[in-house]
Amino acid sequence: MDKCYNIERMLKYFSADYVLPISSPPIRNGVVAIDQDGVIKGVYNSDEAPIEAEVRKLSGVLVPGFINGHCHLELSYLKGHVPEKQGLVDFLLYVMRHRNPTAGEEEIEKAMKKADEMMYNNGIQAVGDHVNTALSANIKEKSKIQYHTFVEIIGLQEEVVGQKIDEAKEIEFYFDHLHSSITLHAPYSCSKSMLTAFKKSVSERNIISIHNQESEEENILFRYAKGDFIRFYKEIGVDISHFKPQARASLQYFLPYLPSTNRVILVHNTYTTVKDIDFALRTRRNVALCICPKANLYIEDTLPRLSVINHGADIIIGTDSLASNDTLDILEELKVLHRHYPELDFVKTMQWATLNGAKALGMGDQLGSLEVGKTPGLVLLKNMKQLHLTEDVKVERIV
Numbered sequence: 001m002d003k004c005y006n007i008e009r010m011l012k013y014f015s016a017d018y019v020l021p022i023s024s025p026p027i028r029n030g031v032v033a034i035d036q037d038g039v040i041k042g043v044y045n046s047d048e049a050p051i052e053a054e055v056r057k058l059s060g061v062l063v064p065g066f067i068n069g070h071c072h073l074e075l076s077y078l079k080g081h082v083p084e085k086q087g088l089v090d091f092l093l094y095v096m097r098h099r100n101p102t103a104g105e106e107e108i109e110k111a112m113k114k115a116d117e118m119m120y121n122n123g124i125q126a127v128g129d130h131v132n133t134a135l136s137a138n139i140k141e142k143s144k145i146q147y148h149t150f151v152e153i154i155g156l157q158e159e160v161v162g163q164k165i166d167e168a169k170e171i172e173f174y175f176d177h178l179h180s181s182i183t184l185h186a187p188y189s190c191s192k193s194m195l196t197a198f199k200k201s202v203s204e205r206n207i208i209s210i211h212n213q214e215s216e217e218e219n220i221l222f223r224y225a226k227g228d229f230i231r232f233y234k235e236i237g238v239d240i241s242h243f244k245p246q247a248r249a250s251l252q253y254f255l256p257y258l259p260s261t262n263r264v265i266l267v268h269n270t271y272t273t274v275k276d277i278d279f280a281l282r283t284r285r286n287v288a289l290c291i292c293p294k295a296n297l298y299i300e301d302t303l304p305r306l307s308v309i310n311h312g313a314d315i316i317i318g319t320d321s322l323a324s325n326d327t328l329d330i331l332e333e334l335k336v337l338h339r340h341y342p343e344l345d346f347v348k349t350m351q352w353a354t355l356n357g358a359k360a361l362g363m364g365d366q367l368g369s370l371e372v373g374k375t376p377g378l379v380l381l382k383n384m385k386q387l388h389l390t391e392d393v394k395v396e397r398i399v
């Protein structure tokens with residue numbers, strides 16, 4: 001038995017009705033070779049696999065592991081607690097008032113661990129996760145999932161700008177330094193001086209992930225200095241009497257304040273218009289739109305417009321947290337999108353759910369597509385109708 005043959009035996013071969021490499025067209029009856037470390041060693045047409053290979057035939061569509069572009073692991077303990085379809089302001093107020101569960105850190109940790117395992121079993125390979133504390137650091141270190149942690153900055157008061165940035169950097173220190181950054185929570189939770197100070201305090205490598213236009217009230221706030229956010233500030237005791245109407249939609253107000261060369265993930269975009277996207281694309285920034293369909297239905301009972309999704313910006317898919325979702329499952333997010341927008345093409349939405357997300361999180365060289373040398377995970381979608389997603393489709397992690 002020669003050495004070469006030995007190496008060949010250590011590889012596992014899987015075939016399925018279709019293999020979706022994502023970086024290249026679907027292969028009918030394709031074959032994937034993967035080694036014991038999860039490294040892709042070959043992607044073949046049905047007649048190209050080495051003849052000595054023992055191929056395990058699977059029924060369904062083989063895809064790389066999903067990328068969850070947006071989550072808050074820390075909020076997992078709020079599953080089933082927050083009333084649905086109340087609008088963003090009441091959602092935020094509820095979460096702020098219930099931020100500390102009665103059972104404390106132990107309850108938060110237990111819920112995070114369960115959520116992490118749920119995501120892995122649902123075929124998720126990497127997650128962009130927002131935090132306000134270092135509580136998730138241990139779980140992330142031990143997890144089979146690769147996380148990029150975004151430490152959120154919330155800063156409405158002028159006097160605490162520098163302090164808030166320092167605090168975020170201290171929390172960031174607890175996480176994988178190659179896959180963490182500090183970020184702004186949302187335009188409505190950061191003052192103008194915070195936006196300016198943030199720009200000066202981050203390097204080019206710092207990926208930004210910011211909640212954007214999740215509610216029409218956010219646009220009303222920046223356009224007219226009116227609406228439900230005025231009630232929000234009153235209830236949390238923040239004086240914004242100095243705030244002037246900006247006469248433009250939220251995104252057009254805050255985007256110019258962000259550092260121009262950093263990668264930016266805009267999360268939700270539920271009330272973003274085609275005009276806003278044109279504005280963002282004209283700035284030639286590296287911008288991705290993260291769509292979280294189930295959370296949008298949970299909070300605002302609506303979805304981003306199809307014209308916005310199809311307007312040429314990179315799309316990625318997120319689950320948001322269990323505070324606004326009953327599961328952390330990218331396949332379920334895709335089902336919602338396809339149910340509401342039947343004209344969407346599955347091969348395209350799979351790219352949003354895998355390679356686009358990996359690139360946005362700075363993991364595109366390792367994850368998101370079945371390409372030789374990558375370690376993207378291997379996921380089987382069962383009960384597919386050719387390359388069409390139906391409600392019956394189930395996910396099974398193969399590698």
Ligand SMILES: [Zn+2]
Nearest residue numbers: 072211320321
């Ligand atoms: Zn969020």
